[in-house]
Amino acid sequence: MPELLDVEGFRRFAERHVAGRAIRSVHVLDRELVRNRSARSLQSALAGQRFGTARRHGKWLILPAGEAELLMHFGMTGALAWAPNDADRHRHDRLVVVFDGGELRYNNMRRFGGVWLARDADERELVTGSLGPDAATLGPEKFAALLDARRGGIKAALMDQHLIAGLGNLMSDEILWRARVHPEASVGSLTPHRRQKIYHELRAVIGESSRYGRVPHGRRWLTRMRDDRDASCPRCGSRLSRTRVAGRTACWCPRCQRR
Ligand SMILES: [Zn+2]
Structure with missing residues (x-):
């Protein structure tokens, strides 16, 4: 059950692997877990962008990419993994962000939580609800x-x-x-x-x-x-x-x- 500390671990993980890297493509393996965009819209918003500095607010991981932000919530069983591009995918991988030299995988067995795209802070707040201080x-x-x-x-x-x-x-x-x-x-x-x-x-x-x-x-x-x-x-x-x-x-x- 991810709590603040687990998500902080994911933030550091994302920072280590993807900050500053250009996104080659995005593969949505479970359409339902991309909660507020179609797979195509997510792909076109992210492909070619670079991830900025990863942030965390409470149990939310916020990955800025160009003008937009990728928001992740880990629900009960969510996690991030980094794998070589040619490694077999896990059956609970739901979203894969591909870079040159590796890919970031959002894995979630029980499928609570999910992934959202936010264009700005207003849309982010619509997704997360108003959050108290961390x-x-x-x-x-x-x-x-x-x-x-x-x-x-x-x-x-x-x-x-x-x-x-x-x-x-x-x-x-x-x-x-x-x-x-x-x-x-x-x-x-x-x-x-x-x-x-x-x-x-x-x-x-x-x-x-x-x-x-x-x-x-x-x-x-x-x-x-x-x-x-x-x-x-x-x-x-x-x-x-x-x-x-x-x-x-x-x-x-x-x-x-x-x-
Ligand atoms: Zn006691």
Whole structure:
């Protein structure tokens, strides 16, 4: 499940392989995953252009190409790969951008997410929706201001890309577990001290995960335990609970994260 850190990894990957290179051709292998253009229109917009500096906003990868931008979202199972031009393609490759000396492949088994073309910033926002500030560069004052204006539960708030861009199910669970805050605690009920604690853990989770390029499966991380049937809290040993929050399964410790 790509979150901010995975997409940051894809951004670096794209930067390493394609920045500054001229696009020879574009092959759409799955028309449905090119969400807002026909295969022909995408091909004619991109062929002959050069990719500029790759950017990331939340879970979106933005690849400028000439006047336009190629937008990628990785859904549940998306990834990028680089391969020699003559290498066999994988059956889950959905889009291939061909250069001299290699090709960039957008691979996506479960087909959530996709690829879009945006002509300008307005069209980009139409595609991504209005995104909140990126979680990796969010300052403490901004975080406090965003929560001040927010109602509802804290985990849903952390995962809302319109509020803060980049946090998904795993990272929000780690942050709240570390901060000892129940995922359904209402934002309004959290004291300034608790909110600061959440911000502190947000920084820590992003910072520590950055070294691995993903949420690590270390002994002090919830992520390692969460898929076990008898998952227990890495801190207190209690059996972990699960609750549906904002369409995802939140994992939390009933002892460490009391309401
Ligand atoms: Zn616990």
